[in-house]
Amino acid sequence: MNNLSKENLSKKDLVLIGLMLFSLFFGAGNLIFPPFMGEAAGEKTWIVLLGFFITAVGFPVLGVIAVAKSGGLTNLAKRVNPVFATVFTVLIYLSIGPGLGIPRAGSLPFEMAVAPYLPESVSLKLALFLYTLVFFSVAYWLSLSPSKLVDRMGKILTPALLALILIMVAGSFVKPLGSYEVAVNGYETSSFFKGFLDGYLTMDTIAALNFGIVIALAIKSKGVTDEKKVVKLSIKAGVMAGGLLAVIYAMLAHLGATSRGMFGVSENGAQTLTNVTTYIFGKPGAVLLALIFTLACLTTCIGLITSCSQYFTTLSEKISYEKWVAILSVFSLLSANMGLTKILSISVPILNAIYPIAIMLIVLAMLDFIFKGSKYIYGLTILLTGVVSVIDSLGQVGMKIDILTNMIAVLPLYKEGLSWLAPAILGIVLGLILKFIKDENISTNRDFEGQMSN
Template sequence: MKNLSKKDLLFIGLMLFSLFFGAGNLIFPPFMGEAAGEKTWIVLLGFSVTAVGFPVLGVIAVAKSGGLTNLAKRVNPIFATIFTILIYLSIGPGLGIPRAGSLPFEMAVAPYLPESFSLKLALFIYTLIFFAIAYWLSMSPGKLVDRMGKILTPALLFLILIMLIGSFIKPLGGYGVAVNGYEVSSFFKGFIDGYLTMDTIAALNFGIVIALAIRSKGVSDDKAVVSLSIKAGLIAGVLLAIIYGMLAHLGATSGGRFGLMENGAQTLTNITMYIFGKPGAVLLASIFTLACLTTSVGLITSCSQYFSTFTSKISYENWVRILTVFSMLVANMGLTKILSISVPILNAIYPIAIMLIVLSMFDFVFKSNKYIYGLTILFTGVVSIIDAMGQAGLAKDSLLKIISYFPLYNEGLAWIVPAILGIVIGLAIKLFKEDFRAKRNIQEELSN
């Protein structure tokens, strides 16, 4: 077995960072900082739990369990199939990939086009080029470390560093006053904001990509692959935390100068234009495009690898073609339609993903017990789905009224107490059955 050098491990960690770091990761921290103002670092702490902590734990959970399907099977085989497909569809062609393709255009290209130029035509041309490059990179997953870890990720980090250095040379100002609920529920607002990065869900997909990258370097031992996946996850997590801190700081200082914008892209536009003038538009467009491209490649790769396991009739390469073309078509629907669908879906799925990861981290205690896993995911899922349907205007008032009595409902975390209750009840059933089985064994021994 070949050992992985520290240099190769670093590049794999950089690749994982680039897979995580898409447009959402770029726009949400500065927008959050802009609204949080003086509360920025408390909000960032909550944000880091769901945007850094759980994504890293997700990579570890998938690596240790041998894949998302194996992890989800601890709940139920039927659940494993449905949940895994839903995760790959939502983070992939149904939402994540198209969002990554359309967001850099609408946030960093469209505002600078001549008024006479057709936006629909411009979007089509942009996404055609964008997904052609993503297709080329995805067709050789074994080369992702070299192409992304050694080239694209350092380029992205360099561009972000330029923006940060510029902010010190030409300071924006002091932190503004916290608004929009950040002044009251600072930590919890940040916690929920972390959902929007989609990284905890993405982590359940990227585990297979990281394992493949490690094996492509000659590492064949399963335990070594798991250990190296954990280390790569920690490298990516540290980088994410540092970048989020930089971007949130920039947003907080811009809030004091420009006030609250409609979205994070406008916040970043104000920052770059103030510091660099018109060349700032080129810098911002480059950062957006690189961030979204690396994420799209990771999603196309992981989804293609998963779907190719269903049937031998459709190869990995053909799945790359199918997903790339489909994602490009969905991306041309426009960012507004895509985002209108994303928030309710994320609010429904994210708590389930979080609890699946939590259970995995404590599996040395729970021993993959079906009652603990089953009841926890059931209770969590019911509440999170009802809450998400309520936000989309699809749930009955009577159901919403019931879950409104749960602690942390107003903070968007009504699922936490039911999740804990599921663990407690499942653990009680596990202990009762073990005690009953032990007593029965003693009786049988005595009778013999």
């Protein structure tokens, strides 16, 4: 009975891990993009949400599962090439971690939910420093004990975050906003594809490649050691977190869609939520929103610091996990106060370039029961996807190379921002052909050798 108990999670522990995974995903971007999207989409909100759910819910959940099944991101990326595995994994952890995700998690809640309500006599620089000092100190302390994350986040932080969001949504039913308006800003024509691309902005598909190892370790910390059961439990936790994300996104999009008739089109999702909470709750709405933003960003920040520290520890035995937590916390504190704009200008194009690669790596991992880890399929698919996505991302930041840009401009779905999709499919097809030829040659050689031996 003891061995059995160690190889299974109780329903309570599984729910706590599912809530923990939800909170790792749900940061500031997840909070502000759905209402802003709903505000512009109006009557097309639910069509837009279908596309949004694919990249903001489906692929993040599949990413966690893919990493769990592969035994880590590095093992998954090695199916392409060992050099690619090192470069891609480091880029993923740097860009989503200290290069963008962690500093942004500290500065965004202050800029969006605190700064607008401070008196003019207060120095914004000093206030930002004090806020981020407390924020990253708490994140540092909570990240020091990853084995306790399930209890701390699943039992305390996540329920508190969900309660605050539900209070906000419930208030909109008590004091209704308005009806859905006509779609604008491109949502009226390419509703589904706009939603699909909007899901990129959450960055959760890339984050999932980081968080997969955190969830696997959280499950193992509860005594589960069998790898197959770790994968099965990761799938259950992922589905649970994904379902919760979809429900919250739908609620927030509804808030945005019903707010436009009263407030018009906002500059960003934070303004949308500010208008809504102020209308429903008055001045206390600002406090409610500040708490929601802070909790959402804090949980994501803890997940990123934890996963990045765990990965960087594997690169060098000289620096311990605890030291990496300290390094990342201090660096992110400084970046959030001094150099975030410059870091964003470098990191965002990198994210745009690697997002399609991350999506296809997850797709290949989920279909590996067919592909059997074929270097041809993995290599060609990621190569063609990467070339097109890099060219496209360079063009988006004004670094166009006319010949190359003109070449990808003729690809299907170029205008919709999905020019990489056709090359990705081509890579799979070519890889399958080469795999088939190789398998046939091996089979022929074996038959020939068998005949010779006879």
